[in-house]
Amino acid sequence: MSVNQQQQIRPVAIVAGASGGIADATARALQQVNIMRRKDQSWVLVTGASSGFGEEFARQYAAQGRPLVLVARRLERLQTLATELRERYRVDVIVEQVDLSAITAVVELRERLRERGITIDVLVNNAGSGLQGPFLDEPLDRTMAMLNLDVVSLTAMTRLFAEDMRARRRGQILLVASLLGYQGVENFAVYAAAKAYVLGLAEALHREFKHDGIVVTALSPGVSDTGFATAANMTITPMLKLMMMQPAPVVRAGIRALQAGRVSVVPGWANKASMFLIRAARWLNHAITSRLMGAGTDRGSAYSASVGVARQ
Ligand SMILES: NC(=O)c1ccc[n+]([C@@H]2O[C@H](COP(=O)([O-])OP(=O)(O)OC[C@H]3O[C@@H](n4cnc5c(N)ncnc54)[C@H](OP(=O)(O)O)[C@@H]3O)[C@@H](O)[C@H]2O)c1
Numbered sequence: 001m002s003v004n005q006q007q008q009i010r011p012v013a014i015v016a017g018a019s020g021g022i023a024d025a026t027a028r029a030l031q032q033v034n035i036m037r038r039k040d041q042s043w044v045l046v047t048g049a050s051s052g053f054g055e056e057f058a059r060q061y062a063a064q065g066r067p068l069v070l071v072a073r074r075l076e077r078l079q080t081l082a083t084e085l086r087e088r089y090r091v092d093v094i095v096e097q098v099d100l101s102a103i104t105a106v107v108e109l110r111e112r113l114r115e116r117g118i119t120i121d122v123l124v125n126n127a128g129s130g131l132q133g134p135f136l137d138e139p140l141d142r143t144m145a146m147l148n149l150d151v152v153s154l155t156a157m158t159r160l161f162a163e164d165m166r167a168r169r170r171g172q173i174l175l176v177a178s179l180l181g182y183q184g185v186e187n188f189a190v191y192a193a194a195k196a197y198v199l200g201l202a203e204a205l206h207r208e209f210k211h212d213g214i215v216v217t218a219l220s221p222g223v224s225d226t227g228f229a230t231a232a233n234m235t236i237t238p239m240l241k242l243m244m245m246q247p248a249p250v251v252r253a254g255i256r257a258l259q260a261g262r263v264s265v266v267p268g269w270a271n272k273a274s275m276f277l278i279r280a281a282r283w284l285n286h287a288i289t290s291r292l293m294g295a296g297t298d299r300g301s302a303y304s305a306s307v308g309v310a311r312q
Contacts, residue, residue, distance in 0.1 A: 041092065045069040045113075045120045047100060047157065048127030050077040052226030053176065053254075056247040057124050058085060058093075060255055067092035069118065071109065072127065073099050094118070100127050101148040106156045110164075119168065122258075123161045125154045126176040130191040130232035143190050150194040155201065162205070162214060169213040174258045175202045179222040179271050182278050191232075195220075199264070206263040218264040219254035221245065222271035243270065 044061045048054035050072035058070055062085040070078045075097040082093040096112070098105050113120065128150045131138050158173060165171025180188055181195030202218035209216055223229065225244040229236055250267045257265035266275050 041067045041119075042121040043067050043069055043118050044122040044124065045071065045161070046124040046126060047071045049081065050074040052228060053221070053224070053247050053251055054124070054126045055081060056251040057126060057255070060248075060251055061122070062089040062091050062093070065089065065091060066122070067094075069094045069096060069113065069120065071096045071098050071100070073097060100153040100157070101145050103148075103152060103156055106153055106160065110160045114164075119164065120161050121165070121168075121170060122172045122174075123157065123165075124174045124176070124254075125157055126174070127153070128176060130188065130228060130234075132187055132191075132232045132234050134187060135189045138190075146190065147194060150191070151197055154198065158201070158205070158216075162209065165214050166209070166212045171214040172258050173205070173214065173216045174254055175216065175218050176254070177202065177218045177220045179220050179266060179274060181220060182275055183282075203263060215258060215261045217254070217258040217262055219250070219257065220264065220266045220271075220275075221250045222266075222268060222274065224250055245271070 044057075044066045046054050046057045046061070046068065049058045049068075049070035051074075054070075054072065058068055058081060061068060068082075068085065068091060070082060070093060072078055075095070078095040078097065082095050085091060085093050094116075096109055098109050100106060129146050131142060131146055154175065158175070162171065162173060165173075175198050177198040178192070178195040180192040181197075181199045183192065185192040199218050199220065202216050205214075205216040223240060223244050225241075225246055229240075229244075234240075245268050253265050253267035266272050
């Protein structure tokens with residue numbers, strides 16, 4: 001039995017001396033009861049639950065009385081959190097040590113949960129990493145590993161678990177994007193582009209799944225006080241520290257938006273203002289460019305043709 005499989009939820013009963021006929025049969029029957037009981041529950045799966053937002057998602061969902069599957073690589077941290085949540089909130093918590101940057105691991109995770117009779121009703125696609133620095137200075141393998149986690153694995157998790165949700169005609173999926181996803185950001189080129197993908201995916205799936213009983217919401221935090229900045233090699237200046245949001249209000253905003261069926265949420269007033277300015281600057285830029293290029297006139301047609309854009 002793997003370490004993962006040993007992370008049991010609260011046992012229903014222990015069969016003393018379960019070595020022979022009747023005891024074995026009883027143990028098997030109890031296992032079935034456990035599986036049936038798990039099937040009746042509405043599980044929340046949180047990726048990246050060993051720190052930062054993921055840990056806070058686990059706490060807030062546990063406080064709502066929801067059973068949890070916690071996923072990340074650092075097993076000890078997951079186990080400590082699971083023990084605390086079981087004792088404090090009397091909820092079932094399963095720990096899964098998975099490196100999500102490997103796609104096969106994602107497929108195996110879903111299979112393992114299915115075999116144990118665990119149906120995921122809420123998927124929090126939170127695990128992610130960032131890299132700060134000039135595009136060409138970052139080793140290629142680190143950039144690719146980040147894309148595997150932030151884009152490929154997130155897509156696979158969404159694809160696999162949404163399929164199960166559609167069959168049951170109910171589910172909620174939260175995709176953790178970033179404020180940086182709203183624009184191209186120098187020295188965060190790949191990370192910002194990856195988060196733009198997450199935003200686009202959430203928006204599209206929100207519409208696509210509307211009639212399948214599945215809600216998809218994007219949460220776009222600004223810079224926050226988690227392990228992220230350190231892992232991304234960011235320099236934490238006193239100014240940056242001052243601007244950081246704490247994980248609790250960010251996560252609360254994400255859960256609320258998901259439960260309200262919203263397409264997207266940016267937590268915090270400063271972040272909201274920042275997103276407004278980004279959008280306003282884009283709109284202004286577009287308006288000025290159109291004006292300069294004479295949109296609607298022959299000059300505009302010539303410009304569109306020269307950049308290969310078919311005008312509607
Ligand atoms: N904090 C911010 O300023 C900020 C702003 C905008 C968006 N975000 C986004 O928020 C999400 C959560 O980040 P955070 O701020 O909470 O940072 P964090 O504290 O560094 O947490 C990242 C989590 O992802 C997990 N993880 C990393 N690589 C993994 C892998 N290969 N397989 C499985 N799990 C992996 C980590 O666990 P293990 O190391 O144990 O695997 C950890 O639990 C990310 O998607 C990030 O892009 C953060």
